[in-house]
Amino acid sequence: MTFPTLLTRLDALLQQRRPAYYATLNPPATAAELAAFEAEFGLMLPAELRLWFGWHDGQRGFESFVQNNCLQSLSSAADTMRVNRELLEDGDFVANWWQPGWVPFLENGGGDHVCVDLSGTFTGHAGQVLEHWHDWEARPVLFPDLTAWLTAVVQAYEMAGEGGEELPDESVEEMELEHPAGFPQEFEAG
Structure with a gap:
């Protein structure tokens, strides 16, 4: 299934099964905002x-989107990347604590992120989805790409709300995502 099709399915699921949460979602990032982000970080998303x-x-607030993570905005992702870039440039990190090609798109509100890794750290596979912990060395590669991740999210939402009822926050925080064969792959910074 294509990424746009998965987004359409997710949008419908959130409107049907989490209408109060859906109301907290921000409008789309504009083409100009995306271009400015790419220019600042020297990246091609x-x-x-x-x-x-x-x-x-x-989104507004920190209500969970999936598991214990909320949607990170482009401006919040930029803030995260600026802080980590500065710490990296100052030599405050061990190897692979942070990489300039990691773009966070989910956050837990406590300094931890799920990122798209544009440089393929650890595996050489650019576009993989990995977890960044601010105070822990684990850097698991969760999914081979964003489409595989979104497929798992849509499937989890569909299974959690099979009866068509609204999903309580607790069920979203406890969702288990089905990983493709060979994932997650365990790696550590340092």
Whole structure:
């Protein structure tokens, strides 16, 4: 299934099963905002990530979108990247604590992120989805790409709300995403 089709399905699921949460979603990031982000960080965002931020540019508040993560806005992602870039340039990190090609799109409100890795750290596979912990060395590669991740999210939402009822926040925080064969792959900074 294509990424745009998955986004359309997710949008409908959120409107049907989490209408109060859906109301907290921000409007889409504009083409100008996406271009400014790319220019600042010297990155070319993959089409899927541009579509992601162009669907909804984060959310208001920290209510969970999936598991214990909320949608990170483009401006919040930029803030995260600026801080980590500065710390990296100052030599405050061990190897692979942070990389300039990691673009966060989910956050837990405590300094931890799920990122699209544009440089393919650890595996050489650019576009993989990895987890960044601010105070822990684990850097698992969760999914091979954003489409595989979104497929798992849509499937989890469909399974959690099979009866058509609204989903309580607790069920979203406890959702388990089905990983493709061979994932997650465990790596550590340092």
